[in-house]
Amino acid sequence: MKPIQVGLLGIGTVGSGTFHVLQRNQEEIRRRAGRGIEITMVADLDVARARSVVGDQVQVVNDARAVIANPDIDIVIELIGGYGVAKSLVLEAIAAGKHVVTANKALLAVHGTEIFAAASAKGVMVAFEAAVAGGIPIIKALREGLTANAIQWIAGIINGTTNFILSEMRDKGLDFDVVLKEAQRLGYAEADPTFDIEGVDAAHKATLMSAIAFGIPVQFDKAYVEGITKLSAADIRYAEQLGYRIKLLGITKRAANGIELRVHPALVPAKRLIANVEGAMNAVMVQGDAVGTTLYYGKGAGSEPTASAVIADLVDIARLHTADAAQRVPHLAFQPDEMSDAPVLPMSQVVTSYYLRLSVSDEAGVLARVTGILAGAGISIDAVLQREADEVGGEGSTHTDLIILTHDTVEGTMDRAIAEMQALPTVLAPITRIRKEELA
Numbered sequence: 486m487k488p489i490q491v492g493l494l495g496i497g498t499v500g501s502g503t504f505h506v507l508q509r510n511q512e513e514i515r516r517r518a519g520r521g522i523e524i525t526m527v528a529d530l531d532v533a534r535a536r537s538v539v540g541d542q543v544q545v546v547n548d549a550r551a552v553i554a555n556p557d558i559d560i561v562i563e564l565i566g567g568y569g570v571a572k573s574l575v576l577e578a579i580a581a582g583k584h585v586v587t588a589n590k591a592l593l594a595v596h597g598t599e600i601f602a603a604a605s606a607k608g609v610m611v612a613f614e615a616a617v618a619g620g621i622p623i624i625k626a627l628r629e630g631l632t633a634n635a636i637q638w639i640a641g642i643i644n645g646t647t648n649f650i651l652s653e654m655r656d657k658g659l660d661f662d663v664v665l666k667e668a669q670r671l672g673y674a675e676a677d678p679t680f681d682i683e684g685v686d687a688a689h690k691a692t693l694m695s696a697i698a699f700g701i702p703v704q705f706d707k708a709y710v711e712g713i714t715k716l717s718a719a720d721i722r723y724a725e726q727l728g729y730r731i732k733l734l735g736i737t738k739r740a741a742n743g744i745e746l747r748v749h750p751a752l753v754p755a756k757r758l759i760a761n762v763e764g765a766m767n768a769v770m771v772q773g774d775a776v777g778t779t780l781y782y783g784k785g786a787g788s789e790p791t792a793s794a795v796i797a798d799l800v801d802i803a804r805l806h807t808a809d810a811a812q813r814v815p816h817l818a819f820q821p822d823e824m825s826d827a828p829v830l831p832m833s834q835v836v837t838s839y840y841l842r843l844s845v846s847d848e849a850g851v852l853a854r855v856t857g858i859l860a861g862a863g864i865s866i867d868a869v870l871q872r873e874a875d876e877v878g879g880e881g882s883t884h885t886d887l888i889i890l891t892h893d894t895v896e897g898t899m900d901r902a903i904a905e906m907q908a909l910p911t912v913l914a915p916i917t918r919i920r921k922e923e924l925a
Contacts, residue, residue: 488521489803492552492583494574495564496529499588499615501538502788503562503795514796518803522796524562528552553578560802562795563587572596579603579611584806586798588615588791591680594689597696597703601816608810612798617690618643618767620790621783622797627697627771628818634773636698638738640924643690645765645785646681647713647733649673651721651750652763655730660718673765683712684733684748691735694769695746698737699827700819704746707829711749720842720917723888724752727870729840730760734922743828745835752840752921758782759924770924833897838867841889842917843906851911852887858909862902865892884913890921 493500504524507514515521528549529535535545549565552558553574561578563585565571571592576599578585585604587593593600593613604611614624618641627636642648646668653664665682668674680686692705713733724731729752738745753760758780762768767785772778784790805813815821845851852871859866870888891899903916 486520488523489559489799489806490526490557491522491524491560491562491799492526492528492555492558493524493562493564494528494549494552495566496527496535496538497564498788499791499795500527500529500562500564502792503564504539506789506792507796507799514800518800520803522799522803526552526555526558549574550577553581553583558583559806560584560586560799562799563589564795565589566591568592568595572600575600575611576603579607579609582607582609584610584612584802586612586615586795586802588613588795590616590686590689590693594692594703594705597693602821604816605810605821610802610805610813611816612801613693614798615791615794617693618769618781619783619785619787620793621767621769621781621785622794623694623769623781624697625797626779626781627694628814631771631773631776631779632818634775636739637772637774638736639691639694639698639769639771640759640922641691641694641735641769642732642759642762642767643735643769643785644681644684644687644733645767646674646678647684647687648762648767649765650682651713651716651731651733654716654718655721655725658718658722661714661716682714684710685712687733687735688748691737691746691748694735695737695744695829697818698771699739699744700817700823700825701744701827701829702824703817704829707746709747709749709832709835713750715917716750716919717917719886720840720919723842723870723886724840724919725755727752727840727868727888727890728755729753729921730755731919732760732762736922740830740836742834743830746829747832747835750919752919753924757924833895833900835896836893837896838893838921838923839889839891839899840917840919840921841891841903843887843889843912844884844914845887846911846913847883847885848911854909854911855887855889855906858902858905859889859891862894862898862905864894864898864902866890867892
């Protein structure tokens with residue numbers, strides 16, 4: 486059978502990895518796909534660099550639309566990134582009847598509803614395994630492997646930069662700003678790390694997993710997003726003493742009144758496998774009603790790990806290229822006319838438990854006033870840790886840290902209790918609140 490022809494838009498880190506892995510393993514891939522898969526055309530603004538990667542056997546152009554217009558190209562791989570030109574090119578490729586493979590989680594999290602609808606109308610596939618957790622096949626697991634299950638929840642470490650920073654903060658006892666500079670020096674963090682450290686990248690990925698798990702439209706604008714910039718070495722140390730580790734988690738959960746979709750730092754029991762995922766690695770836990778808890782672990786970024794996911798999508802499309810569109814796996818796992826209108830809950834309605842750290846005056850009655858406020862709000866306390874003043878501020882210090890772990894409560898109730906505690910004259914600094922996830 487004639488090889489399927491692929492056009493590649495953007496040949497940076499992932500694009501070059503995709504080309505090299507496809508070349509290196511072409512015979513193995515052909516045996517699996519049932520036909521050859523060849524990148525025959527590449528578009529990149531830096532034509533000379535692109536030619537240095539692909540050689541003379543591949544046509545290189547500086548205009549992505551020339552790839553889309555080529556009638557011999559069956560699949561377009563979009564590796565440009567961003568929301569702007571990438572959206573236009575993906576929609577143009579679909580309109581031209583091309584299947585699309587993309588690693589662009591931001592594009593799909595924001596514009597996925599429009600893109601998937603256009604692809605369905607045209608009878609082409611949009612594959613995006615590489616958009617979430619790099620080389621870990623979590624999209625295929627959710628869309629196909631776990632299709633018998635009613636998914637209960639997903640919790641994932643899905644941003645390697647932030648996990649590296651948190652691992653270094655814990656191992657070395659350093660504060661966030663110091664570790665961020667080191668992460669940038671080592672290449673784990675971008676010069677502008679905002680999307681990573683503020684949780685936006687993880688929220689893009691969580692949005693896609695949520696849509697697939699629960700059959701809801703992609704709704705990034707409804708996700709609660711909180712990064713790691715306000716975490717201190719003290720909180721990581723106290724969490725350790727209480728038997729927890731702090732991780733930036735992307736969480737989506739089925740609740741009685743809707744779907745939770747949130748990204749934020751969380752205390753995770755140290756005995757959980759996911760709590761021991763260190764460095765730039767990724768891991769995703771999925772709880773299904775039939776299968777129980779499953780864990781997916783591996784490299785969440787990098788040239789060849791991400792290329793592995795891109796090529797897996799190419800193989801899927803090669804296998805299904807001639808199949809009736811109605812027989813293919815739906816983009817978001819559920820048939821388009823069977824999507825749910827379950828609402829994404831505002832954070833104020835989410836139920837979880839909490840770690841609170843209060844910097845308080847070292848005097849009698851402070852603990853009683855704080856716990857009284859919590860009791861008055863109906864918030865049950867799980868544990869209290871009160872440090873000696875000289876441990877916190879040095880000899881002769883007049884302030885100390887009070888750490889409280891709570892049982893489950895509604896976020897809105899906790900918001901009001903924190904406001905009341907913050908107003909106490911004996912509370913000397915903004916209260917630190919970190920959510921706690923048992924992941925049992």
